[in-house]
Amino acid sequence: MLFSLFSKAVDRKRAKHYHKIIYYVLVHIKIVSGFGAIMATIKQISELSGVSRGTVDRVLNGRGHVSPEKERLVRSIAEQVGYTPNRAGKALAARKKSYIIGVLLASEGNPFFGEVIRGVHEAERELHDYGVKVVLRTQKGYDVAAQLAAMDEMGEDTNALILNPINDPAVAEKINALSDRGVQMYTLNTDIEDCRRLCYIGSDYFEGGRIACGMLGLLTGGVANVGILTGSVHILGHKQRINGFLDVMYKKYPKFRFLSIMETEDDDMIGFESTRRMLTEYPEIDTIFLAAAGVYGVCRAVQSFLPERRLHIVSFDHIPQTEELMRAGLIQATICQQPFAQGYEAVKLAFNSLMNGMPPAEQQFIVKNDIRILENL
Amino acid sequence: MLFSLFSKAVDRKRAKHYHKIIYYVLVHIKIVSGFGAIMATIKQISELSGVSRGTVDRVLNGRGHVSPEKERLVRSIAEQVGYTPNRAGKALAARKKSYIIGVLLASEGNPFFGEVIRGVHEAERELHDYGVKVVLRTQKGYDVAAQLAAMDEMGEDTNALILNPINDPAVAEKINALSDRGVQMYTLNTDIEDCRRLCYIGSDYFEGGRIACGMLGLLTGGVANVGILTGSVHILGHKQRINGFLDVMYKKYPKFRFLSIMETEDDDMIGFESTRRMLTEYPEIDTIFLAAAGVYGVCRAVQSFLPERRLHIVSFDHIPQTEELMRAGLIQATICQQPFAQGYEAVKLAFNSLMNGMPPAEQQFIVKNDIRILENL
DNA sequence: TTGTATGCGTTATCAT
């Protein structure tokens, strides 16, 4: 290989005499090897440019303290040889200090997050070799003060913090504060506006709503009296799902009649009661779009109050009761948002940014919505 | 940290005096650090056991030439400290020799494989740092002799070979021959029986068929006159899809009437003609299960000969015409088999086995079948 | 400003 001309056997002085010739060759000849691109290393760049490895490192990592002409020279050569840092080498060197990635999930007792956590742990396992520590902390329910407190505590000793933020200005502010303190911030599963998070990892709720409507359109043959049950109109994701649903409904299904919308507050009991009232007020409802949690309560209400009629129901996510409800024929389809991938990718993204000292290229990592019926549950 | 007691500052002789004590402690006390498991290294094991790193390496990698008692000692300590090799270190050391992974795809002109190839390239990009070369070769159509010849050629200079095998005994035999020659063999997208491939990467065709039937059950309300179009009854995957379809049909949809099955030979023109004949012979058909390629030809036939009637059609895969056909309302749903993931995971799996010198833990890597409707295409 | 030396974990080579 070309570069081995100046391996350790040849000292720097000889190299200095040759490096201009080599450089000339590099500039004017397109270099290819038998199998693909050459993998340039810092050492090779130092030999080609006649400066030390340390200087090359300083240039390539912008550490300063290097003369302009050498800087230009090194940059130029690195460009010519198409230098990209070697991850294995970086990882090994980085092992002395270890990165700590915090994961703060505000939702104990929400079965949806089980898979998210599995994904987090899988990423932790894979990154174990790279000296990464993952600190996971879960909280019960949506309490702004509690979330803020936990963020402060975890921000103390983490290099990156991943959380599913409560949609409250105080949380956005705290995200900015921690970001300024040097903690790389990520939002998981739900995003929050007006803050300096590096990336949102989660699903496209609007698309999820569109898919739900498309599915119900197919199931009903395009004719339906629709009732919608949402968690809370104040929760951004739920609202976006409903907007998506209505988007498809208005454009594609003129024979859909939208009769009523009520809230479950993500609770089975409240869902039961809301559904009961909805069905007594609008007994002609034959199709239910279930945009949030409380699925089991809603379905039980349907079963209790319209035992003879077969409604069309599409829900979200896959929780333990989902299979039972699908097997019973109450729910025909449920739309999942790849919870495992959300947890997994969030940790990996955070690690990669820490590793290369650069924020993720994309500000969003959107996981695909996933249609499930009984056969592929 | 515990192990640093015997860092380089302390010489081997002192270590030898202490290692039995430490060993005792290790055996009787469960070791935990603040953040999780200790990451044991070969160096630490050598210090604890009082043997050299070389010997530890010889034991842990089964290179032989080591006395039984030292072997037992090292094994025991490695077990106690829960040693797992560090991938970054391995990668760096392995860079001197570079692995070559061959990918042989027999299907030029089949749009399905575009995404598979994208997955292969993405894996290649990610593994670039680890000195992996991927050699991709594609072939037109299914010609056993051509595939055998290509296998022989590629087997010469590859450490692993991934291919979508033609279902022919000669191919199985060649897979065994190459395997015996030390090439690690993988089957991609379609499997083949009675051969020593290390792993099959692809979808579960039986499940795919079940999902298709479940979907048509939902679309038709459980009442349908069904026609099936397959590629060839001789192709294993197609047969499995049909078996899956019939499985659900018999168990769950007693009002499905199965009227006819014909072949498309994966060709649009033949598909058109087969469909035309099917629809003239059984004009009562209102539901079509499209288990193979030739999708466009079939749909055009439906459009030509039953322009007024609205059939229910479920197909497989996502090719360029699929979206047009769905938009036109001819196809309601198509079941995809994650082609990108197939290509990506195949290469990664092959690399991992080469890296740790161990075949994959599982003999199959099954990607999920994925329901698509117009809204999530 | 610039260069040198060392170490991260693993593997291979060379001595003994």
Place this chain on the structure above:
DNA sequence: ATGATAACGCATACAA
């Protein structure tokens, strides 16, 4: 059979 040592690519503390 066993131990010592160099090398892989990168980062950094230290020396000049």
